[in-house]
Amino acid sequence: MHFNRRDKDDKFLLNLYKRLLYPRMVEEKMLKLLRQGRIGKWFSGxxxxxxxxxxxxxxxxxxxxxxxxxxxxxxxxxxxxxKKLMAQWQGKMTGFTKGRDRSFHFGTQDYKIIGMISHLGPQMALADGIALADILDKKQKVTLVYTGEGATSEGDFHEAVNVAAVWNLPVIFLIENNGYGLSTPKSEQFKCKNLVDKAIGYGIEGVQIDGNNILEVYDTINQLANELRKDPRPALVECLTFRMRGHEEASGTKYVPQELFDEWEKK
Structure with a gap:
């Protein structure tokens, strides 16, 4: 793995590292709370x-x-x-969903985050709607929506990407390809070698990057976002990565070959 700092100074890189370390530290704490029975479930990233x-x-x-x-x-x-996030995960009234959910099914207008939809495909159409509203309001803004390799098999994926392509909506569709949709390996889900190749069929730009290289991720999204603000259109980004734990902690990883863990742990 090669990290190209380009024109980034030490202050920027240090901040990037701290931002990267923070969610890992939070996750490690959440896994301990899960074992203690203080939270119900956890989807590890x-x-x-x-x-x-x-x-x-x-x-x-x-x-x-x-x-x-x-x-x-x-x-x-x-x-x-x-504190607000912990209240959400522990099902407290002070959480975003006021105790009705203990996971990530929440959003907040204050931070411009839209709550996830469990089967993931449908939220891509929501991104189209947000981007269309920005176009109608003459705002030079870009919407970023995440999905998994599993959700690319859903009809919602096709509909959302196709509409964005035809209407030139400034949406970045980011696919986190971590190798498994629940317990289904990618080899049993689609025949194409690379998911980014789907972009060709929609007539849009597609790029495949190393999802574990934070500088490559930042530079790619930053460049695309700048271009899409000036020239509205969608783009498809496939981030190659790997799921180091189960779909959720209770499901385990027995179906994943150990050599894959050994390979990706180094990254």
Whole structure:
């Protein structure tokens, strides 16, 4: 893995590292709380933090982001108070959903985050709607929406990307390809070699990057966002990464070959 700092000074890189470390430390604490029975479940994003952190920091603070269940780095990078997040995860009345949910099914207009929809595909259409509203209001803004490789098999993925392409909506569709949709490996889900190749069929720009390289993630999203603000259109970004834990902590990882863990742990 090669990290190209380009024109970034030491202060910027140090801040980037702190932003990357923060969600990992929070997650490690949450896993302890889970074992203690103090939270109900947890969808770990350990090993995938660079995607959420790098892409969020590349966006403007007033631009909407639609994250998934492993994108804790989106919330921490938008500086949501940890006390408020903990209240959400522990099902307290002071949480975002006032105790009705203990996961990431929540959003906040104050931080321009839209709550995730469990099967992920439908939230891509919401990103289209936000981008269309910005176009109608003559705002030079970009919307960032995350999805997984599993959700690319849903009809919602096709509809959202196709509409964005035809209407030239400034949306960055970010695919976190971590190799498994629940317990289904990517080899059993689609025949194409790279998910980014789907962009060709929609006539839009597509780029595949190393999702574990935070500088590559930041630079790619930053460049695309700048271009899309000036010249509205969608783009598809495939971030290659790996899920180091189960779909959620109770499901385990027995179906994943150990050599994959050994390979990706180094990254």
């Amino acid at each position: 350990i090993g995938q933090e660079a995607i959420a952190v790098g892409s969020t920091l590349a966006m403007q603070q007033d631009e909407y982001i639609l994250p998934m269940h492993r994108n804790l780095g989106v919330f921490t990078s938008r500086d949501i108070p940890l």
